[in-house]
Amino acid sequence: QNLLVYDLEVQIREQEERREEVADEIAEAVASGQDLREYDIRVEIADAEKRREEVADEIAEAREKVAEEETEVTALETIQRLKTDVEQELIDKSIITMAQAIEADLTPVEAQQLMSLDDALDTANDDLEAEDITYAAWREAFEAYYDALDEALEESAELTAARDALEAETDALTLLLDEQDRLDYLLDDAAERLADVLEAEDTTLSALRDEQDRLDYLLQATREDLRVAQAARYVLGENDEVTVSIDDPDVPDVPILVLRADSETVRESGSATFTIETTMELVEDLDVLYVVEGTATADADYNAPDGDITMSKGQERVVLTVPVRADDDVEGDETLIVRLIADPEAAYQLSDRDQATMLIESDDLPELTVTGGGEVVEGDTATVVIWADQPPDADTSVHYSVTGSAQAGVDYEVVTGTALLRAGEKSVTISIRTIDDDVFFLPSDMVVADWPVRVGTVAIEDGDLVQRGTPLFDLTEPVFTVKLFASPTDRAQLAEGQEVTVNLAAGDQEVDGVITELDDNATISGNSEIYEGVVGTTEDLVGVDGAVVTIDVVVEQSVDAVVVPIAAVLSDGGQDTVRVVTPEGVIERRAVEVGMLDGAYVEVVSGVSAGEFVILEIDRS
Structure with a gap:
């Protein structure tokens, strides 16, 4: 009992000494004021607020510049959409469409050149039909017209410069807005750090005062224990205390795991990383189990991981890294899926985000080699094969040169320069057909062909002297073949099996037909690209080889459509409008939605009704 009294007296002396120390620390904390860290944060906030005001002024100026550039671009686009007299004349002659007139800015010189080349092409068509010129001469007129048309329809340089200036001002404004967002973030962060510093000072002072109160309570309790011990009638045994655990139902007993992929894609030879997070800080090490799945193959496309990873005590997240292997296989992109699995001992729970996917992108390409060639006799065909070390996973155009x-055209037939290597195939064959130019004809010689056959185009006249290799005539089948020549723009709207109407000027013949063949590769001549095809007709045509035909193809149609002259449609800030005369005689401007173009008329999808009157122009004289 005397020993117990002694221990209590020692505790009282120690508690009194500690209470005096706490009182001194409280006085020092009250007198310390703001420390250097708080001062630095306040200076940082002042600098950031000053810069934010400057950026706000710069943003206002940048917005004005962007508005000015937008006004200039809109004005240039409006001017460009206004039809000139020369553009209207080109539209009337069906040389350009209304849409092309809106996008282009044709000069009178360009318009006059196009009309001259159009007349020259019409003359060439007539001469070719009358067999007064060769196909090569007609082709030259055809290419000259379409080359000039493509050049004239290029966009205005002034409009391009204005759009570039608008883009530059917009980019500058975007940078300023980004800086403004960054300054806002820095200010918020500095405010939070300042609050933390002030709170830390308050927390320290509060902790000292709490300790002071606790010491007062302990002193009082210990003095009471001493009083009781001095007059005690019992002593404490070995088991003098018990523990009570308080369970909070709102706090989970085990951590809940969340899985996410750190990126959407990863390239071969890279690393796919996934982050596993918990909802609470760990109080002990945790082993997390997982599996790796997907279309990618383990130990071929990636190094298979162990299947478990450890999160250390005190951590809230851990990164899982899966090394991706590089190979030379030509293959499509593959998926890599990581899925968390439940712990048999229930050491953690899985959230609804227990699976993440990443795409492995393959950039391997097939390696091409060529075989074949060798010697070949004139008139025979040489075969060249392009080989791929691996088949591509998509149709691939292979370009080659001879x-x-x-x-x-003299020693061998012209080739296209492009071959199509189909998906899944490892080779494509190219045929080089040679031309036999060592043929001599005597007056008594005859040309023999399998019946039925007829002479097609005769390239010379009786008595002409010709050089070696000059074509004399060609033999053809008795049934005419209608060949189709299309520009890249027209080719995009055509397909095999489309129904067409074939018009032959000679004899005013018109029959129905179907496109039976259509090249995927263009024939390049100079700066022009032409796609060829074959049209089969339902009835025979009466004509000669080389006769020019026109083919009408319906690529789009509208039944019972409301149409107005193109000149009646105006542009108002990018919105198409027309001026309508109401039954009361009042002119009102209406917004309309336009559809198909047909010559000098345009379809109106909505905005006006059939039978209403629209204004083409107003005479203000």
Whole structure:
């Protein structure tokens, strides 16, 4: 009992000494004021607020510049959409469409050149039909017209410069807005750090005062224990205390795991990383189990991981890294899926985000080689094969060139320069057909062909002297073949099996037909690209080889459509409008939605009704 009294007296002396120390620390904390860290944060906030005001002024100026550039671009686009007299004349002659007139800015010189080349092409068509010129001469007129048309329809340089200036001002404004957002973030962060510093000072002072109160309570309790011990009639045994655990139902007993992929894609030879997070800080090490799935193959496309990863005590997240292997296989993109699995001992729970997917992108390409060639007799066909070390996973156009001392069109037939390597195939064959130019004809010679056959186009006249290799005539089948020549723009709207109407000027013939063949590869001549095809007709045509036909193809149609003259449609800030005369005689401007173009008329989808009157122009004289 005397020992117990002694221990209590020692505790009282120690508690009194500690209470005096706490009182001194409280006095020092009250007198310390703001420390250097708080001062630095306040200076940082002042600098950021000053810069934010400057950026706000710069943003206002940048917005004005963007508005000015937008006004200039809109004005130039409005001017460009206004039809000139020369553009209207080109539209009337069906040389350009209304849409092309809106996008282009044709000069009178360009318009006059186009009309001259159009007349020259019409003359060439008539001469070719009358067999007064060769196909090559007609082709030259055809290419000259379409080359000039493509050049004239290029966009205005002034409008391009204005759009570039608008883009530059917009980019500058975007940078200022980004800086403004960054300053807002820095100010918020500095305010939070300042609050933390002030709170830490308050927390320290509060903790000292709490300790002071606790010491007062302990002193009082210990003095009471001493009083009781001095007059005690019992002593404490070995088991003198018990523990009570308080369970909070709102706090989970085990951590809940969330899985996410750190990126959407990863390239071969890279690393796919996934982050596993918990909802609470760990109080002990935690082993997390997972599996790796997907279309990618383990130990072929990636190094298979162990299947478990440890989160250390005190952590809230851990990164899982899966090394991706590089290979030379030509293959499509593959998926890599990581899925968390439940712990048999229930050491953690899984959230609804227990699976994440990443795409492995493959950039391997097939390696091409060529075989074949060798010697070939004139008139025979040489075969060249392009080989791929691996088949591509999509149809691939292979470009090639033919060079050497042999001349295309003289020693061998012209080739396209493009071959299509189909998906899943490892080779494509190219045929080089040579031309036999060592043929001599005597007056008594005859040309023999399998019946039925007829002479097609005769390239010379009786008594002409011709050089070696000059074509004399060609033999053809008795049934005419209608060949189709289309520009890249027209080719995009055509397909095999489309129904067409074939018009032959000679004899005013018109029959129905179907496109039976259509090249996927263009024939390049100079700066022009032409796609060829074959049209089959339901009835025979009466004509000669080389006769020019026109083919009408319906690529789009509208039944019972409301149409107005193109000149009646105006542009108002990018919105198409027309001026309508109401039954009361009042002119009102209406917004309309336009559809198909047909010559000098345009379809109105909505905005006006059939039978209403629209204004083409107003005479203000």
